[in-house]
Amino acid sequence: MEQVLMAVATILVGVFGCVLYFYLSNQVLDAIFPGRGPNAGRNINTASAIRPWLFMGPAILLLSVYLVYPVFNSLWLSFHDATGDNFVGVDNYVWLFGDEKFLESFRNNMMWLVVVPAASTGFGLLAAALTDRIRWGNFAKSLIFMPMAISFVGASVIWKFIYDYRGEGVTEIGLLNAIAVALSGVAKGWITIEPLNSFLLMVVLIWIQTGFAMVILSAALRGIPEETIEAAVIDGASPLQIFFRIKVPQIWGTIAVVWTTITILVLKVFDIVLAMTNGQWGTQVLANLMFDWMFRGSDSGRASTVALVIMVLVTPIMIWNIRNARREMQ
Amino acid sequence: MDSIAGTRSQLVWVVNISVIFLVVLWIVPTGGLLVSSFRDRDQIAVSGWWTSMLSSEANVRIRSEAPDTQVDENGIYVISGNVFGDESGEVIAFGTSSRAPTAYLPGEHGEMSKGRTMVVEANGDYRIESPEPHSGSRGSRIFFRTIEPPRFTLENYEKVIFAERLGQSFLNTFAVTIPATVIPILVAAFAAYALAWMEFPGRAILIAAVVGLLVVPLQLAFIPLLKLHNSIGIGKEYLGIWLAHTGFGLPLAIYLLRNYIAGLPREIIESARVDGATDFDIFRRIVLPLSFPALASFAIFQFLWVWNDLLVATVFLGNNEQQLVMTGRLRELLGSRGGDWEILAASAFVSIAVPLVVFFSLQRFLVRGLLSGSVKGG
The missing domain is CATH 1.10.3720.10 (MetI-like)
Incomplete structure (x- = not known):
């Protein structure tokens, strides 16, 4: 039962955290580059160049850590011994x-x-x-x-x-x-x-x-x-x-x-x-x-x-x- | 025209019969195990499930009444009773030792040690006679063969859920599945929107990367990630498996959602932009509600995949009482209780009950998701 409660809590924290991240990061972006005032045009362009990366940030981070990094790390490990400490060339x-x-x-x-x-x-x-x-x-x-x-x-x-x-x-x-x-x-x-x-x-x-x-x-x-x-x-x-x-x-x-x-x-x-x-x-x-x-x-x-x-x-x-x-x- | 009509109806018959054949072929395996999960333990061991509706013969072993109930009948000491107790049944054969459990027909005199004899009648009445007083505290063993009516029971389920601790695993599986389904949806939805409707350099490459990552074998990820998780202290924690499932599920989530979101009518999004809505507003007010079918499709995929997963759970979770998921438990039972089909059958059905309910109630979304993921690719 404890795990389920923990799971529900995690969902709340996770979902809330996600929403908060997306909301706040957008707010911050708009605050730094306001879409009005003297530099409105340039600001809007800068903001819209950055915004996609805010939207994709968590996804890119997770994909890199969980799928891209392991491919290269495995390649590296395959040239090392059982513990991964010593280089063994193509022995494996x-x-x-x-x-x-x-x-x-x-x-x-x-x-x-x-x-x-x-x-x-x-x-x-x-x-x-x-x-x-x-x-x-x-x-x-x-x-x-x-x-x-x-x-x-x-x-x-x-x-x-x-x-x-x-x-x-x-x-x-x-x-x-x-x-x-x-x-x-x-x-x-x-x-x-x-x-x-x-x-x-x-x-x-x-x-x-x-x-x-x-x-x-x-x-x-x-x-x-x-x-x-x-x-x-x-x-x-x-x-x-x-x-x-x-x-x-x-x-x-x-x-x-x-x-x-x-x-x-x-x-x-x-x-x-x-x-x-x-x-x-x-x-x-x-x-x-x-x-x-x-x-x-x-x-x-x-x-x-x-x-x-x-x-x-x-x-x-x-x-x-x-x-x-x-x-x-x- | 008659002949054409004739071949047509013949064809319909052939098609119908072929489909019936296919369907039977496909559901018999599951059906057999389902029937078995409700059968009595002793009956499963001695007869195939396809005979479960018929009566079966079974060998039974009981003990007679204790010696202190013996009666002295003119110098012969007698213990008597009925092998069925208060119930009724029919004895086909009986025996006095485990080596020959069906040596005698009902009514015959079976020989025992110390000059004793045993008689069991067809209706189950037995008499054990001895020239000397019966000694000891326990009764003699009686072996007999009887016809048993089909028996169905819920005992197996009771046993696996409580005694085999499947109930605990059920909760553990929920604890893994729910966050691992919900979190990737949000992360993926934002990314999918950016990939579908925002202009930026490198977009095409990112989409190609997502398509490429779809097929990266998870085997590759285990050792590096386990090391990583261990080094930051979430090696065998729920947090670790949630993150792992999120990472592994993201390519499909982004791919499905991007396909769907990119197909939303351009006019809606453009006119919202013209009205001064920010991307965040467009996403929240327009894209998210309109994408519900795609979100539902992915949620079902991810739910089924995580619920049914054995590999990721074995790698990223421990196999203690608080962490063992149902697939892991089932695999353990296959090893330790290999021949106890009543346990295995009931356990299997406890573990597939939830996916089956989800599957049959939400099939529509599942099919739609499959189609948007695959047919387009062709």
Whole structure:
């Protein structure tokens, strides 16, 4: 209870403080450069040159400290040893590319990278196309969208229950094993079977992300001009042809955005692996490896190096996003 | 025309059935755990949740009445009673030892040590007979197999909220989430307004920087920030995690809000300027009220993200009683109570209840936020 009271107090202090900062800084600015008197014109110009920076001040400060500074500091740390005190050159990078666990994580991340965005976007497109054609489509959509609200840990519990294995000669209570027993009579410890287990973990993320893809793609599908579809119908195109030849090509841009958004998420996937296998049985991924080196290994050099690998993988998408944003603004 | 109409209605059927299939596929995982969270602990362990509506067979172990209730019937000492106590039920089989808990059918004589015998009838009545007086203070163990009707209970929830301390974690999560949702909104709204409607050199670069920062992996930030927080004394404090979540949430907040605010009609803002309103007034009186939908979208995003976050909380908060959030608690339970599905299921649902309520009641804003964030980018 104490924490909640503290939280409420913080909100009041924080919000009040923010408002006060913005209000007072504006007042001060107006007092120093009054918009009347002999220098009114020049004052107004000076004030309006400074004002944007007052508005953006707290944001720029927070962004610099919490996102920009760490990038450079991590770079620095990656050339230092476990404690961050001694310079070790490229030792961490040499270690990285010879490390069995890292190579496994990298391979797994690449697999995730191919499977999850493709499957989520594919299922999302399918769900969007289908639900747009039926009367209870919105209801269906919100059920498929629902896993988005569930935490990765919660989702891990949900799916771990499905993959549950009780051992031989015991009634299986996991759905997957119940189906396996019904079909082939043999239950298995699915989560420990390589490389199948990685795919079972991917299913969890696909299950979560399909709703996201569906919502965005469905909006894009609705935005397609009616005339193009009508023209195709008049020309005698079948529904499948209309979908693949007329609709999909017109929403490539949105598909790309969905794909890249999920890709970024996949590169950072962590909670699911941590909660379900903790990287055992050949399921390790980069984000969890980094976490391992940070907490269990207490090696800031190696952990930073692994984190930088994730950063490097994200960079192409970052540049692509920036170029898109700039093009859009012009 | 008939054939066209025919294929059309066929198509509708195919579409409907496919959607039903998809929806079932998507809700069965959650549904299974939800049903399990209300099931009796013993039943979860012996039967799948899909059988929860049916009666199940279960092995039960009880102790007979204590020896001091024995009756001397012509030199044979008898302890008797009913395995179901005051309730009723049906015994399918019974046994006298844990090695063979279902060795005998109802009505048969089960052998025990010291020449004693046990009989359990189908209705649960039992008799333990002995040529010598029964000794000891406790009754003998009786094993039996019975058919149990489906049982649903709220006990699991009671247990996790109080005994497993999930209630405390619930409060901790609130304490993390509320400030971490509210503070970035204000900071971002001012910055978004400046980036959308104020002219200054470097604006385009700042916007590009915000877009770039959107994808910076948080993993990169942990070690430097943890060191920083430790050095200024907020290493494992609530203040630290509030600031961290604020910093991490800002790029999306600024990006979403700027997109929205830049789309507000130019005439309104220009005419206010002409009337002599300062930027602060314009922001407060015009932009803020008009941006409500975008503010709501971001608030929901941030709320869900912070509530569901495990990583940031693990790094910036301790795992003591006063700080462990629900995702952290859930992860701990997965490790320590791995096979106790009644605990895990109920805990999972306590932790996802709030996000689900937010999700279903405010879905409109969530969808709108997603669309303004992504479709435009294409």
